[in-house]
Amino acid sequence: MPTRRDFLMQGAAITAALALPKRLYAATSEFQSLDARTASVQLAPEGYPKTEIWGYGGAMPGPQMRLQQGARLQRRFMNALPQASTVHWHGVRIDNAMDGVAGLTQPAVEPGQSFDYDFIAPDAGTYWYHAHNRSTEQVARGLYGALIVEESEPPDLDREEVLILDDWLLDPEMAQIVPDFTSRHDRGHAGRRGNFIATNGRHDLSLEVRQHERLRLRLVNAANARIFVLSLHGMEGWTVALDGMPLPRPEPLAEALILGPGQRADLIVDVTAAPEETAHLVRLDDQEAASQVAFTVTGKASTTLPGCTGRAATQSGDGGDRPR
Ligand SMILES: [Cu+2]
Structure with a gap:
């Protein structure tokens, strides 16, 4: 007759076996995916047909990426386009291997294939990412998005x-x-x-x-x-x-x-x-x-603004209802 301990051990073994594929999956899916595909969006005013675009995540612009200065960005680019493509991180100081320039820093990623981008964003600022294979076509079709690297001490803004x-x-x-x-x-x-x-x-x-x-x-x-x-x-x-x-x-x-x-x-x-x-x-x-x-x-708003530098945030007393 199995003891309680045997049962627990067996349970543990089953748990471990169940966990195995999941753990493997987790290890390979740390990268958030960034897919590029065709999509239809209402670009022209209502009443016009939707426009077929190519977009990251099927959207245009693609998803806004936002990270802290010095943080790491990891994206698995999955190409579901009818053309080979890459992702270029415009203006970010990164290793050539991650710069995403087809034919120069990497081969273009063929349809159905993927590529892992992995880099640290060293500088705060406004950047963008876009396709960098046949760019005149691919960027014009909508393959871009914003990449915002936040400073550790942001300016005083609403x-x-x-x-x-x-x-x-x-x-x-x-x-x-x-x-x-x-x-x-x-x-x-x-x-x-x-x-x-x-x-x-x-x-x-x-x-x-x-x-x-x-x-x-x-x-x-x-x-x-x-x-x-x-x-x-x-x-x-x-x-x-x-x-x-x-x-x-x-x-x-x-x-x-x-x-x-x-x-x-x-x-x-x-x-x-x-x-x-x-x-x-x-x-x-x-x-x-x-x-x-x-x-x-x-x-x-509830404050007056004396100027761009040295904002004093004096109360204007004009009955603004923004929480202070
Ligand atoms: Cu660029």
């Missing part, structure tokens, strides 16, 4: 927003991506310029803010060729970092900010527009101003 600016070349009837990525005309002119401009995949991105709120706007230009010329309306702002590098001192954004393809800029902005008004990140196209992002002012 909140931040990551804004990825892009333009898309869509056929005007079916709203599908024009599949000629090597047009001689484009090459001989200003590159592949889109006819449909979006922020975070939305042509009408609108965010709610409060008057006197201080935001960090992390801007990324993910377009192939478009140079964004930007200014602020209803907000006062400073450029505090360019391409992930902090500036020696904040620079007042008095005139236009020019953001070329691949570039990033960190702005700190104070909402000056009054409640019920709308502030804007403004895009200047050939002297014409258009709203790139609308900021609807819904109330007042």
Whole structure:
């Protein structure tokens, strides 16, 4: 007759056997997966067909990655695209082996295959990741996302927003991506310029803010060729970092900010527009101003902001309802 001890031992053995495949699985799945695949998204306004894109996680932009300075990022890239691809971590100082440049630092990852990216992010800042095989096609189809490396002592802000600016070349009837990525005309002119401009995949991105709120706007230009010329309306702002590098001192954004393809800029902005008004990140196209992002002012924040440096956070006493 088995003793209680035998039974327990047997139970332990069974548990161990059951645990074995699970443990093996766990050991190989430490990496979060980052898959690239085709997807349909509503890019053009409602009423138009959905646009077929290529996206990380089937989304555009892909998932926002956020980690602390000095932390480790591990992603298993799984390629479910009809083309070989890689992931490049734009601007991050990492080993060549992890830099994701097909044909230079690694072979392109074939459809159905995977590659493990594993690196430490040494510098805080605004970065982005994107495909780096046939980039003119793959980035234009939507393969990118933001990579935010947070500083250990963040500036005194109410909140931040990551804004990825892009333009898309869509056929005007079916709203599908024009599949000629090597047009001689484009090459001989200003590159592949889109006819449909979006922020975070939305042509009408609108965010709610409060008057006197201080935001960090992390801007990324993910377009192939478009140079964004930007200014602020209803907000006062400073450029505090360019391409992930902090500036020696904040620079007042008095005139236009020019953001070329691949570039990033960190702005700190104070909402000056009054409640019920709308502030804007403004895009200047050939002297014409258009709203790139609308900021609807819904109330007042409870502090006044004396300036970008040395924020004293004095109480304004104007009846703001934000918790202090
Ligand atoms: Cu890049």
